[in-house]
Amino acid sequence: MREQLPFGLDDVKRWNGTYPTPFYVYDAEGIRNCVRELYDAFSWNEGFKEYFAVKATPTPGVLRLLASLGCGADCASIPELLLAECSGISGSSIILSSNETLPEEYRAAAKLGAIINLDDITQIEHMEAACGIPETVCCRYNPGQFSNTNGIMGHQYDSKFGMKPDQLLEAYAELRNKGVKHFGLHAMLSSCSLDENYYPNLARELFTLVLRIHKVLGIDIEFVDFSGGIGIPYRPEEKAIDMMKIGAAVHIVYDELLTANGLSVRIYTEMGRYITGPYGYLVTRVVGKKHIYKEYVGVDATACNLMRPAMYEAYHHIRVLGKETEPAEITVDVVGSLCENNDKFAVNRGLPLTDIGDYLVIEDAGAHGHSMGYNYNGKLRSAELLMETDGSVSCIRRAQTPEDYFSTLDVDTAFTAAKAESII
Ligand code: LLP
Numbered sequence: 047m048r049e050q051l052p053f054g055l056d057d058v059k060r061w062n063g064t065y066p067t068p069f070y071v072y073d074a075e076g077i078r079n080c081v082r083e084l085y086d087a088f089s090w091n092e093g094f095k096e097y098f099a100v101k102a103t104p105t106p107g108v109l110r111l112l113a114s115l116g117c118g119a120d121c122a123s124i125p126e127l128l129l130a131e132c133s134g135i136s137g138s139s140i141i142l143s144s145n146e147t148l149p150e151e152y153r154a155a156a157k158l159g160a161i162i163n164l165d166d167i168t169q170i171e172h173m174e175a176a177c178g179i180p181e182t183v184c185c186r187y188n189p190g191q192f193s194n195t196n197g198i199m200g201h202q203y204d205s206k207f208g209m210k211p212d213q214l215l216e217a218y219a220e221l222r223n224k225g226v227k228h229f230g231l232h233a234m235l236s237s238c239s240l241d242e243n244y245y246p247n248l249a250r251e252l253f254t255l256v257l258r259i260h261k262v263l264g265i266d267i268e269f270v271d272f273s274g275g276i277g278i279p280y281r282p283e284e285k286a287i288d289m290m291k292i293g294a295a296v297h298i299v300y301d302e303l304l305t306a307n308g309l310s311v312r313i314y315t316e317m318g319r320y321i322t323g324p325y326g327y328l329v330t331r332v333v334g335k336k337h338i339y340k341e342y343v344g345v346d347a348t349a350c351n352l353m354r355p356a357m358y359e360a361y362h363h364i365r366v367l368g369k370e371t372e373p374a375e376i377t378v379d380v381v382g383s384l385c386e387n388n389d390k391f392a393v394n395r396g397l398p399l400t401d402i403g404d405y406l407v408i409e410d411a412g413a414h415g416h417s418m419g420y421n422y423n424g425k426l427r428s429a430e431l432l433m434e435t436d437g438s439v440s441c442i443r444r445a446q447t448p449e450d451y452f453s454t455l456d457v458d459t460a461f462t463a464a465k466a467e468s469i470i
Contacts, residue, residue: 326412
């Protein structure tokens with residue numbers, strides 16, 4: 047959570063005049079400052095580039111902003127490749143980091159000139175059959191054991207991602223024999239890590255491997271992709287990481303292992319959560335209050351809008367707008383309206399006394415928030431707004447309508463549209 051929200055009750059009331067709750071709002075300036083700091087932290091590395099993980103916030107309004115700051119895109123599907131393209135990100139500024147990749151996905155990536163990141167040695171054959179052998183290929187690494195692994199990613203032995211060290215070397219040799227000219231190395235060994243040693247330790251692991259590949263195969267890896275995995279402080283007691291410190295610590299490892307051995311690589315990252323997570327908010331209104339064995343505050347958002355609490359029991363801080371200074375004296379569950387008992391944004395959370403109509407802001411929802419939305423119970427996905435520093439917003443994704451919902455179904459859409467109009 048951030049110390050202060052970049053907007054207040056009056057702003058939300060104004061926006062709500064046009065956009066019904068629930069809606070997402072992103073703080074453009076917050077995102078800009080975050081990206082600038084990331085580039086500053088790695089400015090010592092020539093060619094450093096952030097390939098934003100599109101899955102975190104797959105909205106062109108956000109991707110265009112990131113493109114304007116020099117970011118590329120990390121994509122995992124054809125629609126994500128298209129999202130990058132229509133946001134002005136193209137060619138080698140796109141990485142396809144997928145697994146169990148389909149022939150049409152290789153083909154699409156190759157046609158766009160995107161970098162393909164292979165998750166497994168068997169993918170060489172699949173890729174070749176689908177689109178031939180590109181000049182540049184990246185390979186994803188799984189060391190089996192790694193000191194900083196945590197929760198969402200799981201233990202590396204149990205992780206489905208990447209190749210074992212011996213497979214990785216074999217893959218590079220095979221790719222070289224098939225004509226690949228430029229090589230990259232990729233690994234994502236943690237998720238939501240607030241440990242400032244994660245990237246320096248990952249750098250040590252990967253740069254050591256770069257050296258080994260150089261010595262054993264005579265192949266010079268040109269870029270090393272740390273992927274994402276940097277965490278954000280969801281809970282009030284957690285502390286944000288210091289990116290400048292991390293960049294400096296990686297620099298030391300770089301000089302020790304690469305510069306000292308006459309090698310150099312471009313560092314790439316594919317952060318999602320760190321870039322947009324803290325700068326996106328889900329705004330919802332209290333629609334019901336219920337007292338049974340516990341106190342419930344019901345809101346008009348559901349897990350369909352933000353599934354992280356239901357899926358991972360993830361903590362998202364909640365503020366009651368206009369009541370920020372009131373004591374958090376009531377212990378409540380904040381719940382949505384799904385027919386699912388895990389549709390809870392907070393369990394046993396202290397909040398000020400709320401009233402029906404109050405606006406709640408669910409924080410740190412900017413990454414893996416709207417993007418993980420779904421339509422269970424026929425719930426429609428919300429709008430996304432982009433806020434500028436003057437408090438104005440632009441709608442970068444309109445809310446779904448019943449018409450959108452019915453558009454893929456085997457029904458008479460004119461009938462459902464007319465019905466919808468007569469009852470809504
Ligand atoms: N690159 C690759 C290949 C990835 O698979 C991911 C995330 C990222 C980059 C971005 O990672 P980030 O910087 O956002 O940690 N749904 C979960 C997160 C799953 C992450 C999946 N991969 C959540 O809501 O916490």
